[in-house]
Amino acid sequence: MEKLITPFRFQPKTDGRSLLTDETRPIQLETLDLDVYYGEKHAIKQVNLPLYQNTVTALIGPSGCGKSTFLRCLNRMNDMIPGTRVMGKILVEGVNINDSRINVTQLRRQIGMVFQRPNPFAKSIYENIVFAPRLYGISKKEQEKLVEESLRKTGLWDEVKDRLHTSALALSGGQQQRLCIARAIAMKPKIILLDEPASALDPVSTGKIEELVQELKNEFTIAIVTHNMQQAARISDYTAYFYMGELIEHDRTDVLFVNPRKKETEDYLTGRFG
Amino acid sequence: MTLVSAWVLIITLFSLLYFIASKGIAPFLHGEVTLADFFSGNWGPSLSAEQGGPQYGALDFILGSLMVALGSAVISGPLGIGAALFMTEIAPKAGRKILQPAVEILVGIPSVVYGFIGLTLIVPALRSIFGEVGFGLLAGIIVLSVMILPTIISISADAIHSVPQGIREGSYALGATRWQTISGLVIRVAQPGLLTAVVLGIARAFGEALAVQMVIGNTADLPFHLLKPMSTLTSVITLNMGNTVQGSTYNNVLWSMALILLLMTLILILAIRFIARRREV
Ligand SMILES: Nc1ncnc2c1ncn2[C@@H]1O[C@H](COP(=O)(O)OP(=O)(O)OP(=O)(O)O)[C@@H](O)[C@H]1O
Ligand SMILES: [Mg+2]
Numbered sequence: 321m322e323k324l325i326t327p328f329r330f331q332p333k334t335d336g337r338s339l340l341t342d343e344t345r346p347i348q349l350e351t352l353d354l355d356v357y358y359g360e361k362h363a364i365k366q367v368n369l370p371l372y373q374n375t376v377t378a379l380i381g382p383s384g385c386g387k388s389t390f391l392r393c394l395n396r397m398n399d400m401i402p403g404t405r406v407m408g409k410i411l412v413e414g415v416n417i418n419d420s421r422i423n424v425t426q427l428r429r430q431i432g433m434v435f436q437r438p439n440p441f442a443k444s445i446y447e448n449i450v451f452a453p454r455l456y457g458i459s460k461k462e463q464e465k466l467v468e469e470s471l472r473k474t475g476l477w478d479e480v481k482d483r484l485h486t487s488a489l490a491l492s493g494g495q496q497q498r499l500c501i502a503r504a505i506a507m508k509p510k511i512i513l514l515d516e517p518a519s520a521l522d523p524v525s526t527g528k529i530e531e532l533v534q535e536l537k538n539e540f541t542i543a544i545v546t547h548n549m550q551q552a553a554r555i556s557d558y559t560a561y562f563y564m565g566e567l568i569e570h571d572r573t574d575v576l577f578v579n580p581r582k583k584e585t586e587d588y589l590t591g592r593f594g
Numbered sequence: 595m596t597l598v599s600a601w602v603l604i605i606t607l608f609s610l611l612y613f614i615a616s617k618g619i620a621p622f623l624h625g626e627v628t629l630a631d632f633f634s635g636n637w638g639p640s641l642s643a644e645q646g647g648p649q650y651g652a653l654d655f656i657l658g659s660l661m662v663a664l665g666s667a668v669i670s671g672p673l674g675i676g677a678a679l680f681m682t683e684i685a686p687k688a689g690r691k692i693l694q695p696a697v698e699i700l701v702g703i704p705s706v707v708y709g710f711i712g713l714t715l716i717v718p719a720l721r722s723i724f725g726e727v728g729f730g731l732l733a734g735i736i737v738l739s740v741m742i743l744p745t746i747i748s749i750s751a752d753a754i755h756s757v758p759q760g761i762r763e764g765s766y767a768l769g770a771t772r773w774q775t776i777s778g779l780v781i782r783v784a785q786p787g788l789l790t791a792v793v794l795g796i797a798r799a800f801g802e803a804l805a806v807q808m809v810i811g812n813t814a815d816l817p818f819h820l821l822k823p824m825s826t827l828t829s830v831i832t833l834n835m836g837n838t839v840q841g842s843t844y845n846n847v848l849w850s851m852a853l854i855l856l857l858m859t860l861i862l863i864l865a866i867r868f869i870a871r872r873r874e875v
Contacts, residue, residue, distance in 0.1 A: 425769045428769040432767065432768070433767040437760055439761060441779055441783075443782075455774055455778075503768065
C-alpha cells in the first residue's frame with residue numbers, strides 16, 4: 321500500500337488463537353485485538369483473525385453476532401456510523417489501517433465491498449463501472465477496456481454487451497449483484513469483502529455468484545459473510561465462526577466443518593444451536 | 595363520509611373554475627376587449643374615449659408575475675437545495691437542531707410580515723444603495739426569495755432523504771469522497787424531487803399577492819429593470835378588485851387576469867405531475 325501513510329510497522333502476531341500456526345500462506349490482512357463499540361454496545365470483542373492471500377474466508381454465525389460489523393471495519397465503512405469506536409489494529413502489509421492518518425478513500429480503493437442488497441447506481445451499466453475509476457482520471461480507451469474486462473471476469477459480458485448504455489436498474493437481481501462485483505473489481509483492489517452477496521438472490525443466481533467467488537480468489541483475497549452453511553463449505557478455504565461478537569473458532573474450512581475443535585461451533589453447525 | 599367530503603371538494607373546485615372562467619371570458623365574449631388588447635402593454639382603464647381609452651392590456655403584469663417568480667426561484671433554488679444538502683448530507687445533527695426549526699418558523703410567518711419587513715428594511719436599503727426609489731422588481735424578488743425558501747428547502751430535503759442509503763454506501767465503498775458521492779450520485783437520483791421543489795416554489799411565488807404588492811411599487815411598467823417599480827397580476831387584482839364596480843368591464847378584466855393566474859398555476863402543477871411520473875419509471 322504505497323500511497324497510504326505508514327506510521328509504524330508492526331510484527332504480525334503469531335500466537336493469537338485464531339492464527340493457524342501451521343499455515344504457510346502469506347497473510348493479506350489481519351486484525352489484532354479488534355474491539356468495536358456502537359455507543360455502549362460491545363459488538364466485536366478482541367478478535368484476532370487473518371485473511372490469507374488469494375483465499376476465501378467465510379464468516380459465519382447467528383444473526384447479530386457481528387459479522388457485518390467485523391467486515392465493515394476492514395475497509396473503514398464503520399467510520400460513517402456516528403458513535404462507533406473501533407479499537408485494536410488492522411494490519412495490511414504491515415500497515416495499521418485503523419489509524420486516523422490513513423487516507424480512507426485510498427484504502428477503500430484497495431479493499432472493495434459488495435453489499436447484501438444489490439445497489440447499482442441509477443446510471444447505465446457502463447457508467448456504473450467507470451463511475452469510480454473516472455474519479456481518479458482514466459482515458460476513454462482505458463474505460464472501454466476496463467468495462468469489458470470487469471464484465472468478462474464476472475461473467476456478465478455476454479449477457480449485457482449489447483446494452484452497456486442502458487440502465488443498470490433494468491438488470492435482474494443476480495445480474496445487478498454481479499455488476500456490483502464488477503464495479504468493485506474495476507478498482508483493482510487487493511481484497512474484496514462480500515456481505516451476504518447472494519442472500520437476496522434466486523438459486524441460479526446464487527450459484528453464479530458462488531462460482532464467481534471461486535474464480536476471483538485467484539486474483540483477490542476474499543472475505544464473505546454467509547448464513548448458508550453449505551455455501552460456506554462449498555466456496556471457502558477458511559471459516560471463522562463468530563458468536564456474540566467473539567471469534568469462537570477459525571480454521572481451514574474442511575477441518576472446521578468436519579472436526580470442529582469447540583463444542584459451540586459443533587452445536588451451531590449441526591443446528592443444535594440455542 | 596369520506597365520499598361526501600371528496601364530492602364537496604370536487605364540486606367546490608369545479609364551481610370555482612367555472613366561476614372564474616365565466617367571469618374571465620366575459621369581456622372577450624361581449625367584444626368589449628379583444629384578446630390582442632388584453633395581451634398588449636397598454637394599460638389605461640380610466641382613460642377617456644378621446645384619449646383612446648379605456649385600455650385593458652395586461653402584458654406588463656403577466657410578465658411582471660413571471661419575472662418576480664422566476665427571479666426568486668433563481669435565487670432560492672440553489673440556496674434552498676444547498677441548505678437541504680447541508681442539513682441532510684453534511685451536518686444532519688445541526689440540520690435537525692437548527693435548520694429544521696428555522697424552516698418551520700419561516701413557513702409559519704404570515705406574508706404580511708414579510709411584506710412589512712420588505713417595506714421597512716429592504717426598500718430603504720435598496721434606495722440608499724442604488725439611489726432609486728427602492729420599490730421594484732429587485733425588492734419583490736428578495737422578499738419572495740425568502741418566502742419560498744422554506745418550501746424549497748423542505749421538499750428538497752425530503753427528496754434527498756429518499757435517496758436509498760445503499761447508493762451512498764456503494765459509492766463510499768468504491769473510494770469516492772462525500773462530495774463526489776453527493777455531486778455524482780445523490781443529486782442525480784434526487785433530481786426529479788429537487789425540480790419539483792423549485793417548481794412548487796415558483797408556483798408559490800406566482801400566487802403571492804400581499805407581500806409583493808407592498809414592495810414592488812405598483813406601476814404599469816414592463817418588469818425589465820431591477821430597480822424600477824412594476825406590477826404583477828396578483829398586485830393589480832388585490833389593489834383594484836374592491837374599487838371597481840361588479841360586472842363592469844374593468845372588473846371583468848381583473849377576472850381575466852385571475853383566470854390567467856389560475857391557468858399558469860395549473861400548468862406548473864401539471865409540470866410537477868409530469869416530473870413525478872417520470873421519477874417512477
Ligand atoms: N449502527 C448500529 N448501532 C448500534 N448497534 C448496532 C449497529 N449496527 C449493528 N449493531 C448491533 O451490533 C451487533 C452486530 O451486528 P451485525 O450487523 O454486525 O451482525 P451480523 O452478524 O451481521 O448479523 P446479520 O447476520 O443479521 O447480518 C448486533 O447486536 C446489532 O444489533
Ligand atoms: Mg450482517
